[in-house]
Amino acid sequence: MSTSTVDLHGGHAPEGAHHDSTLQHHFATKDQQFDTSKLGMWLFLATEIMLFGVLFVAFGMSQNKWGEEFKEAHHHLQRPLGALNTIVLLISSWTMVMGVLSAKRGDQAKLKMYLSLTIACAFIFLGVKYIEYSHKFEEGLLPGKWYSYHETIPEHVKGASVFFSFYFMMTGLHGFHIFGGICVLFWMLIRASKGEFGPSYYTPIDLVGLYWHLVDLIWIYLFPLLYLIQ
């Protein structure tokens, strides 16, 4: 393991760069390759902001229309569980950034540890979401025509069902992103255990980190808008 790290260190020197298997032939230098990959990732993240942004805008417009119903409906969300998930996701963001730092240092053991911790946090997040969702299903707090919560006064049913349409659409889409993140993090963990990452090549870890932070960033807005707005 340590010899491979030393080899990768050699990649910094211009003459060694040609022997480096991690440098693709169409890039002049590793730095150029890294910057290009990162730029591509940021463009992808911008499209993700658009994707979620449309839902946020639609949510805002609907809240404008059904303010009272939305306010009433949001009381059915379990605020402590939402806060717990926020904390879990923030901690996972920290373990991810520490993973990137470990990869940069070439500390293989810590890299694997931090990646595993990030995956564990992601599973906790989905577990808490499962508890929340099953509670909603039991109560009949569901989107559109499936809304069957009996205590809502008839005039408020439409607005409340729209609220839960948004709730499931936004947290569901976010949940899919968490699930996707888990898959990619597992892939990174496998590659990390093969010792593929080190100080001169950690681009995939860095990019997965960016993705993971964006998923966290979206939750940072989702949590107050869905759970806390009065």
Add this chain to the structure above:
Amino acid sequence: MTTTSAHTETHDDHDAHHAKIYLAILMALLFLTGLTVAVSYVDLGPLNIVVALAIATLKASLVGLFFMHLLYDRPINGMILCAGFMFLGLLLSFCLLDVDNRLQVAPTNHVVPKASGILVPVPAAPGEAPAAAPAKEAK
């Protein structure tokens, strides 16, 4: 260029420094989460949403600047992120303009009781001959 060992040493110092910053940022993020939850239990009227979004934006900035390295990164990456938010703002502002200035149009098979609606069909008085709208309603 410096010798390899010196080079590595400064890198390690840098990294230890970064690790400390990351931990501080995590603490700040957790604190702000507690703060936003605490504030949500206080009724500030319309200010609640402003405070919640302000704290969320502060948290998002911390994540972006430090965890996503935007503070040390090439500016182009941050510009892409800002462009994303800019277009989102454009979308939001035009949508709000639309919502604020839209007439309320009632579907023809509905009589919407909202008083503000201009195009809402008005139910005719019992004695009068029914207009077009109540006739549709009877269907």
